[in-house]
Amino acid sequence: xxxxxxxxxxxxxxxxxxxxxxxxxxxxxxxxxxxxxxxxxxxxxxxxxxxxxxxxxxxxxxxxxxxxxxxxxxxxxxxxxxxxxxxxxxxxxxxxxxxxxxxxxxxxxxxxxxxxxxxxxxxxxxxxxxxxxxxxxxxxxxxxxxxxxxxxxxxxxxxxxxxxxxxxxxxxxxxxxxxxxxxxxxxxxxxxxxxxxxxxxxxxxxxxxxxxxxxxxxxxxxxxxxxxxxxxxxxxxxxxxxxxxxxxxxx
Amino acid sequence: xxxxxxxxxxxxxxxxxxxxxxxxxxxxxxxxxxxxxxxxxxxxxxxxxxxxxxxxxxxxxxxxxxxxxxxxxxxxxxxxxxxxxxxxxxxxxxxxxxxxxxxxxxxxxxxxxxxxxxxxxxxxxxxxxxxxxxxxxxxxxxxxxxxxxxxxxxxxxxxxxxxxxxxxxxxxxxxxxxxxxxxxxxxxxxxxxxxxxxxxxxxxxxxxxxxxxxxxxxxxxxxxxxxx
Numbered sequence: 001x002x003x004x005x006x007x008x009x010x011x012x013x014x015x016x017x018x019x020x021x022x023x024x025x026x027x028x029x030x031x032x033x034x035x036x037x038x039x040x041x042x043x044x045x046x047x048x049x050x051x052x053x054x055x056x057x058x059x060x061x062x063x064x065x066x067x068x069x070x071x072x073x074x075x076x077x078x079x080x081x082x083x084x085x086x087x088x089x090x091x092x093x094x095x096x097x098x099x100x101x102x103x104x105x106x107x108x109x110x111x112x113x114x115x116x117x118x119x120x121x122x123x124x125x126x127x128x129x130x131x132x133x134x135x136x137x138x139x140x141x142x143x144x145x146x147x148x149x150x151x152x153x154x155x156x157x158x159x160x161x162x163x164x165x166x167x168x169x170x171x172x173x174x175x176x177x178x179x180x181x182x183x184x185x186x187x188x189x190x191x192x193x194x195x196x197x198x199x200x201x202x203x204x205x206x207x208x209x210x211x212x213x214x215x216x217x218x219x220x221x222x223x224x225x226x227x228x229x230x231x232x233x234x235x236x237x238x239x240x241x242x243x244x245x246x247x248x249x250x251x
Numbered sequence: 252x253x254x255x256x257x258x259x260x261x262x263x264x265x266x267x268x269x270x271x272x273x274x275x276x277x278x279x280x281x282x283x284x285x286x287x288x289x290x291x292x293x294x295x296x297x298x299x300x301x302x303x304x305x306x307x308x309x310x311x312x313x314x315x316x317x318x319x320x321x322x323x324x325x326x327x328x329x330x331x332x333x334x335x336x337x338x339x340x341x342x343x344x345x346x347x348x349x350x351x352x353x354x355x356x357x358x359x360x361x362x363x364x365x366x367x368x369x370x371x372x373x374x375x376x377x378x379x380x381x382x383x384x385x386x387x388x389x390x391x392x393x394x395x396x397x398x399x400x401x402x403x404x405x406x407x408x409x410x411x412x413x414x415x416x417x418x419x420x421x422x423x424x425x426x427x428x429x430x431x432x433x434x435x436x437x438x439x440x441x442x443x444x445x446x447x448x449x450x451x452x453x454x455x456x457x458x459x460x461x462x463x464x465x466x467x468x469x470x471x472x473x474x475x476x477x478x479x
Contacts, residue, residue, distance in 0.1 A: 002340060002343040002344060003344070006332075006340055009329075009331070010329055081327040082323060082325070082327060083327055083328075083329075085301075085303055085323055086321070086323070086341060086387065087344065088301075088302065088303055089301050089303070089319060089321045090341070092344055249304075250303060250304045250305060251298075
């Protein structure tokens with residue numbers, strides 16, 4: 001894991017990781033601790049059961065977006081600055097090389113997610129939920145599945161597709177995954193060819209919204225759909241398989 | 252005894268051949284040169300030997316399972332690492348045991364004239380980075396060393412230092428392939444080589460065959476006598 005470890009050391013030096021994470025924490029704290037106000041349909045949202053899901057949705061969106069940003073350029077960068085040459089000549093298989101770079105990115109994404117979860121931690125304490133803090137761990141792990149899906153997917157796309165195109169595709173898939181439930185609604189509204197496309201997209205786009213809902217359920221003491229979690233893990237497996245299959249012809 | 256043999260090496264991009272039917276061999280213990288102007292196809296040839304680009308035609312044959320060290324033309328190392336850490340990283344990739352690593356890295360830093368002071372690569376001069384690239388290419392005592400434009404971008408002093416380093420390696424009996432367009436350097440260091448223009452071999456050069464005639468003159472005569 002020497003490549004992953006060194007790449008992680010490089011990642012944690014990136015200022016944007018902290019900048020986005022800390023900005024996210026501040027925004028979450030402003031709304032979560034009552035310093036700011038959030039109104040839905042003209043009514044102020046202040047209670048735990050209404051605010052916790054919103055905070056988790058925001059954490060999910062920021063973490064997944066960061067995952068795209070961090071993964072988009074890692075593998076292409078290695079080839080552009082030709083650090084890949086000194087790795088290839090040492091007979092390191094591409095699957096190991098790309099796999100370790102992806103692992104480093106995923107881990108960085110999970111670190112930034114952990115920073116964002118600090119806001120949720122403070123929010124729960126400020127709402128007198130200290131006894132339920134343990135719920136943060138399964139919620140963190142579930143959102144972590146989403147972060148891993150987006151990280152591995154973006155890295156897999158970036159092996160062969162140019163950075164701009166792979167970034168656009170990954171961001172689009174991420175957004176459609178986050179708004180998966182909206183797509184389901186759209187499927188019922190739109191008929192004909194458009195409806196078919198949406199139906200097909202729903203089958204191949206990972207349901208990030210579904211997994212996020214399970215994290216919300218854990219936080220709010222509701223039952224969870226294990227099938228959704230398993231499907232998410234299957235998506236991680238499928239994209240990870242791509243990392244091992246896709247190969248560059250030249251270093 | 253041949254350590255490397257290349258037959259009819261060819262590489263084309265978009266129907267234009269960068270390297271065209273290049274054939275040569277390198278003997279154990281000699282310093283072999285790829286001589287040519289910028290864009291002649293020297294670096295592409297090296298990349299084909301190393302397996303960094305796909306070969307469109309021909310073959311690369313190594314004598315046996317040999318270890319190859321490579322120093323790239325424009326080396327890039329992670330700026331937040333020290334020279335020692337860079338070498339430790341590449342030694343790790345080569346699965347050199349931790350115990351052996353420490354001694355070998357100290358030795359190599361000493362060989363290339365870098366001190367293990369913990370200075371980060373971002374504070375290195377171009378010459379120091381080139382030396383570090385040399386050091387990483389020597390990890391694991393390779394049988395064949397390939398140096399791509401080792402003096403590129405260096406000032407006069409840096410160039411002299413690097414050439415002295417190559418001479419030191421030559422004296423230790425290493426097989427070296429050097430790619431450069433600086434003919435004086437090539438003439439001083441190399442035993443034999445091929446002259447390349449636009450991906451085509453336009454001649455061979457052997458230090459012992461051309462007593463008194465400079466490599467520069469041979470190169471200009473050959474290039475001048477060939478039309479693009």
